Amino acid sequence: MTSTHEAPAPDSLSVLTGMYEAESRYLAAGGPGRASFDLLAPYFAPDVVLHQARALPYGGTWRGHDGMTRFFLAMAEAWESFEIGEQEFLATGETVVVHSQVRATARATGRELAFPVLQTITVRDGRITQVRPFYWDTATIVAAMTRP
Structure with missing residues (x-):
């Protein structure tokens, strides 16, 4: 008698770790407009939803892989550089909370900025469904x- 079992989905923290490694490869390959989103796509559900603060130039809701691709392009238009430094992760079930320190340079002004970001990320069936x-x-x- 044989039975087939699906392999369990990777845990939420493993998915996030893999996504951040893939994001590093994506950026090293040229990032938005140069590298293919295919490097990141396996980590995001096809119907992923990203909610950005409306006050930001890239604010609003971005949906699906196409939305994520457009979001990364909007980020590249806004920032000359955007580096995520120290990160802390707290995972419980489907939810991962990520506290990151960011250093960035605004493309329009050349101003450098350091700021913290806290993200809640939902992972279901081994893929990111909401950020x-x-x-x-x-x-x-x-x-x-x-600009002033």
Whole structure:
């Protein structure tokens, strides 16, 4: 008698770790507009939803792989550089909370900025289904990106 069992989906933290490694490869290959989103696609559900703060130039809701591709392009238009430094992860079930320190340079002004971001990320069946970043101070971020 044989039985077939599906392999269990990877845990949420493993999915996030893999996605951040793939994101590094994506950026090293040229990033938005140069590298293919195919490097990241396996980590995101086809119907993934990203909710960005509306106050930001790339704010709003981005849906699906096409939305994620357009989001990465919008980020590249807004930032000359965007580096994620120290990160802390807290995973429970489908939810991962990621606290990151970001250093970035605004493309329009050349201003450098360091700021924390807290993200809640939902992982189901081994893929990211929702991302919701929270910024401590969107006004400071927008000011750094805006010419006087």
